[in-house]
Amino acid sequence: MFHQTPLKTFTVAAVIAALALYAILGGYFPREIVIEIALLAILAVSLDFVAGYGGMVSLCHGAIYGIGAYAFAGMTAIGGYDTVTATLVALAAAAAFGLFVGAVAANITGIFFIMATLAFGQMAYVVVFESRALGGDDGLSGIARYDLSAIGIDMNDSLQFALFCLAVVVIAYAAAAYVLRSTFGRTLSGIHSNEDRMRALGLTAWRHKAVAFSFSSMLAGAAGILAAQHTQFVSPELLVWTVSGEVLIVVILGGLGTLAGPIAGAALLVLLKHKIGAYTEHWHLVIGLFLVAAVMAGGRGVYGQIEYWLRQRAGRRADA
Amino acid sequence: MLDVRDICKNFGGLRVSRDISMHLERGERRVVLGPNGAGKTTLFNLLAGTLKPTSGEILLDGARITNLNVEQRARLGLSRSYQKNNLFEGLTVRENLALAAATGEGKTSSFFSRAHESRSVRETVEEVAEMVGLADRLDTGVAHASYGNRRQLEVGLALATKPKLLLMDEPTSGVGPGMIDAFHRLIASLPREITIVIVEHDLDLGFDVADRISVLNYGEVVFEGTPDETKGSDVVREIYLGDWQGDA
Ligand SMILES: Nc1ncnc2c1ncn2[C@@H]1O[C@H](COP(=O)(O)OP(=O)(O)OP(=O)(O)O)[C@@H](O)[C@H]1O
Ligand SMILES: [Mg+2]
Numbered sequence: 200m201f202h203q204t205p206l207k208t209f210t211v212a213a214v215i216a217a218l219a220l221y222a223i224l225g226g227y228f229p230r231e232i233v234i235e236i237a238l239l240a241i242l243a244v245s246l247d248f249v250a251g252y253g254g255m256v257s258l259c260h261g262a263i264y265g266i267g268a269y270a271f272a273g274m275t276a277i278g279g280y281d282t283v284t285a286t287l288v289a290l291a292a293a294a295a296f297g298l299f300v301g302a303v304a305a306n307i308t309g310i311f312f313i314m315a316t317l318a319f320g321q322m323a324y325v326v327v328f329e330s331r332a333l334g335g336d337d338g339l340s341g342i343a344r345y346d347l348s349a350i351g352i353d354m355n356d357s358l359q360f361a362l363f364c365l366a367v368v369v370i371a372y373a374a375a376a377y378v379l380r381s382t383f384g385r386t387l388s389g390i391h392s393n394e395d396r397m398r399a400l401g402l403t404a405w406r407h408k409a410v411a412f413s414f415s416s417m418l419a420g421a422a423g424i425l426a427a428q429h430t431q432f433v434s435p436e437l438l439v440w441t442v443s444g445e446v447l448i449v450v451i452l453g454g455l456g457t458l459a460g461p462i463a464g465a466a467l468l469v470l471l472k473h474k475i476g477a478y479t480e481h482w483h484l485v486i487g488l489f490l491v492a493a494v495m496a497g498g499r500g501v502y503g504q505i506e507y508w509l510r511q512r513a514g515r516r517a518d519a
Numbered sequence: 520m521l522d523v524r525d526i527c528k529n530f531g532g533l534r535v536s537r538d539i540s541m542h543l544e545r546g547e548r549r550v551v552l553g554p555n556g557a558g559k560t561t562l563f564n565l566l567a568g569t570l571k572p573t574s575g576e577i578l579l580d581g582a583r584i585t586n587l588n589v590e591q592r593a594r595l596g597l598s599r600s601y602q603k604n605n606l607f608e609g610l611t612v613r614e615n616l617a618l619a620a621a622t623g624e625g626k627t628s629s630f631f632s633r634a635h636e637s638r639s640v641r642e643t644v645e646e647v648a649e650m651v652g653l654a655d656r657l658d659t660g661v662a663h664a665s666y667g668n669r670r671q672l673e674v675g676l677a678l679a680t681k682p683k684l685l686l687m688d689e690p691t692s693g694v695g696p697g698m699i700d701a702f703h704r705l706i707a708s709l710p711r712e713i714t715i716v717i718v719e720h721d722l723d724l725g726f727d728v729a730d731r732i733s734v735l736n737y738g739e740v741v742f743e744g745t746p747d748e749t750k751g752s753d754v755v756r757e758i759y760l761g762d763w764q765g766d767a
Contacts, residue, residue: 200610382634386627389618392607399567399605400622400680401593407627414630 200388201252201379206506207459211372214463215365222361230361234429236469237364238264238422241371242442243449243461245418248375250447251456252384253411254391256313259300259320261442263416265435266323267293267423269333272433276341277332289424290417296323297416301409317440324438338434342427354428364425368462371418375458378414387411448486452493454503463502520545520714521684526565526575528558528738535561536572537738548706549716550725552749553735554758559718560602562735563686566716567599568592579684594625596683600674600690602718606661612672613657616644616679623680643679650708651675652701667694674705685709687717691724699724722759726750734758 222233242260249255270292274285296319304315327333344354345363353359378384386407389397394404427433436442445468453464468486475482493500499507521543528536535558543549553559564570566577568589577585584592607615617635620643621627626634634640648654651671661669674690691699699721706715706728719725725732726746734742734755742754749755 200614378630380633382621382626382629382632385614385618385633385635386622388610389607389622392609393605396605396607396676397618397622398588398590399569399593399599400619400676401590401625402622402627403590410628 201376201384201458203376203380204506206509207376207457210459210502211369211462214466215369218466219362219365222358222365227357230357232469232473233361234364234425236466237361237368238426238429239446239449239469240368240462240465241422241425242419242446243453243465244368244371244375244458245415245422246446247450247455247458247461248379248418249412249415250450251458252379252391253387253408254394255301255304255408255412256316256447257300257412257415258313258317258440258443258447259323260416260419260446261440261444262320262323262438263293263296263419264423264426264442265327265433265438266296267420268427268433268437269327269339269423270420271424271427272339272342273333275343276339282343282345286424290420293420293423294413294417297419298409298413300416301412302405305405305408305412317443320438320440320443324435324440327438328435334434336435338432338436340432342431342433344428344431360429364429367421367425371421372458372462375418379458383407383410448490450500451498452490452500454500454506455498457500457503457506460500460502460506464500467501520547520580521566521716522576522578522581523566524576524578526572526577528561528565528570529573535738536565539575539735539738539740541733541740541743543714543716545714546711547714548728548730549714550729550732551716551718551735552722552725552732552755552759553718557735558738559735560688561738563599563688563716563718566686567597593680597686598623598677598680598682598684599686600677600688602688602692604669604673606669606672606676608662610661611657612648612653612659612661612664612668612675613644615661615672616647616657616675617641619676619679620644620647623682643681647675647679650678650705652698667698670694670698674702678709683712683714685713685715687715689718689720691719691721703727 218233218236222230242264246257246260249257267289270289271285274280274288275282300316300319304312307315328336333339347354352363354363386402390404390407398404426437449464449468450461452468454460471486472482475485497504523539523541526536526539539562551559565572568587576583579595607618617640620640621634624639648657651674653668653671653675656668674687677685677687691702703724729746732744732746732749733740736758742749742752
């Protein structure tokens with residue numbers, strides 16, 4: 200069950216502050232890294248919401264991210280709609296796809312749930328890839344960014360865009376944390392703990408899971424909207440299942456079911472990738488070893504392990 | 520209030536429930552006796568909707584519920600406790616009861632409220648905790664709770680939805696005499712309008728709380744009657760090999 204502990208608040212604040220500083224002090228390339236981290240962090244928070252608190256491990260969050268990006272791109276670049284309308288449509292599209300996947304997969308358990316989400320993600324990929332209207336494998340370009348000049352923000356400035364993305368990470372985290380503490384979120388924790396008992400108490404569990412998946416998808420869609428604005432270009436690559444795999448790695452690396460951990464995990468993964476990538480092409484191997492180590496060490500992830508230690512210590516002090 | 524009409528349940532060729540019929544009045548306390556493997560838990564699974572009968576009908580307050588699923592029946596006021604503890608592991612006793620109480624109130628879906636911390640849920644949680652003897656254990660993690668406490672919580676979860684029909688599958692299995700007595704008093708203290716079906720191995724407890732007793736053997740109801748009639752019954756005596764002859 201989710202509690203917004205001081206450690207979570209501190210971790211999110213510290214990671215976001217460090218990244219903001221990195222973007223402010225660094226040049227163009229650090230800002231690109233910060234944006235990459237921010238997008239991955241939003242995706243990781245959205246995946247942890249369903250996987251860590253609802254027991255629904257998804258391998259289609261990359262596809263949902265792509266759906267958000269494509270919906271925004273299509274609305275602005277093809278449809279000529281304003282960015283606000285495009286945003287609402289993109290969030291709705293991602294949420295609707297998530298509701299559909301969630302409703303169909305809700306009664307499937309374990310590895311088969313993962314496979315079902317993977318299949319739906321691949322379907323979305325194929326549809327986008329084959330769609331002439333959406334540019335097929337050439338993708339779509341000419342996507343508008345938000346015009347926030349009214350409040351003094353220049354989204355075409357790489358620093359301001361990076362900071363905006365970090366702000367969206369905070370919003371996504373806050374939204375997920377808020378919902379997890381709500382009636383809906385507590386019920387979701389109940390399903391995660393014991394779905395059969397929740398049904399025996401009178402809950403239509405599959406519907407609840409579908410709605411949870413839909414909410415999570417909406418957050419993933421938000422990351423997609425930012426991704427589309429970032430490069431102002433979208434291609435089917437966004438929907439490839441390896442994107443989902445990377446998000447899952449981030450969640451496990453940071454700490455499944457901790458919500459704050461995945462944000463730290465996103466920063467860790469992207470920084471490792473770039474730092475190690477500068478020396479060797481085999482950065483995947485290093486990340487892989489890191490992941491194996493994290494799983495072997497109790498599977499709590501980097502943040503999860505720290506949270507665990509602190510709780511153990513607090514427990515010992517309370518006992519003494 | 521509950522009408523079971525000729526229900527059968529087969530698992531492949533195995534006939535686990537055979538033409539079971541029973542009629543319960545509102546507020547009745549019915550005890551189901553029967554040796555291991557007689558089909559008592561299967562009967563509960565059929566009543567609660569976990570299993571669908573191969574044939575037969577189940578009516579609750581005159582309405583057919585045979586085709587309703589588990590959660591639909593629960594929302595009609597049917598609640599059950601399990602023979603094997605079926606709790607929310609990883610949560611505290613309070614969080615367990617709050618989940619049951621809020622779900623019982625139908626409060627599950629709001630993104631903008633916190634029903635599990637609401638007054639009515641807190642009151643139900645405290646009331647139920649008091650009833651099952653967990654008032655001073657509310658903040659214990661279920662995983663760290665003793666077997667007895669877990670057993671009490673199992674019954675507490677079933678009570679916290681404020682059911683009309685309560686099914687309890689061997690609520691006192693594995694607990695000591697002290698807790699069996701406390702359980703006795705709990706049953707006696709429950710509002711009289713709740714209809715209760717209890718599967719019980721403890722014959723003394725069974726005779727004590729029951730208005731009527733049904734005896735299952737090999738999936739069949741081989742006897743039904745008042746506790747006194749049950750004590751005098753030859754069929755029952757045969758099944759139980761004179762377990763309570765001393766009392767009779
Ligand atoms: N899902 C199932 N598939 C096949 N056989 C089953 C299934 N569930 C129960 N049975 C069989 O049905 C019979 C009755 O089981 P049930 O659990 O209902 O008995 P019970 O009266 O509750 O016994 P106990 O006193 O041991 O709890 C047993 O022989 C059991 O092996
Ligand atoms: Mg049984």
